[in-house]
Every structure is written in structure tokens, then in C-alpha cells.
Amino acid sequence: MDRGDVLLVGLPESDQREEKGNRPAIAVQTDVANSPMLMIVPITSSLGALRFPFTVRIEPSEQNGLTKPSVAMVFQL
Numbered sequence: 521m522d523r524g525d526v527l528l529v530g531l532p533e534s535d536q537r538e539e540k541g542n543r544p545a546i547a548v549q550t551d552v553a554n555s556p557m558l559m560i561v562p563i564t565s566s567l568g569a570l571r572f573p574f575t576v577r578i579e580p581s582e583q584n585g586l587t588k589p590s591v592a593m594v595f596q597l
Contacts, residue, residue, distance in 0.1 A: 521550055521556075526584045529560060534573045539564060539596060544585075546592055561597055 521527065525547045531540045545560035565588045569575055574595040579588040 521547055523547055523550055524562070526586065529558070529562075531562065533567060541595065544590070547557065548597065559593050561594050563592050565590050569593055 526544050527547055528542060529545045530542050530576055531545075533540050533572055539562040544563040546563065547558060549559040555563070556597055562577065563586070567577070567589060569591040570577060574593075575596065576592040578584065578586060578590045580588055580590070
């Protein structure tokens with residue numbers, strides 16, 4: 521797995537407004553000092569999320585494997 525890869529991850533339930541369940545996410549940092557921790561940015565296909573600061577629209581492509589225009593929610597890092 522490399523930085524920038526789009527992965528399918530299972531995010532735990534939360535009582536906050538954070539993304540949860542199985543969803544795509546972008547690996548933003550991997551293998552830090554041989555740590556098993558992986559930092560990800562969750563992705564949503566709800567384009568309404570663009571109203572929040574620190575979001576980035578992503579168009580689907582063969583390279584990223586997304587099937588719909590999506591939003592990377594960097595503020596949930």
C-alpha cells in the first residue's frame with residue numbers, strides 16, 4: 521500500500537458526525553517508523569460535503585477506482 525492509494529476501509533460507529541461503515545478512503549501516510557498505524561482521509565459520494573472547509577472533489581478514474589464524483593474530507597483526518 522502506498523500513499524495516495526484509494527482503499528476500502530471499515531470505519532467504526534461514532535456518536536459524532538464522522539463517516540462510518542465501509543467506505544473508500546485515501547491513504548495519506550503509511551509505514552511511519554514501522555508503525556502499524558495508517559492515516560486515511562475518508563471519501564464520500566455526497567457532493568454536499570464540499571460546503572465544508574478542507575474538502576477536495578475527486579473525479580472517478582481507472583486509476584482511483586471510484587465510480588462516482590466524490591469528496592475527500594480532509595477535515596476528518
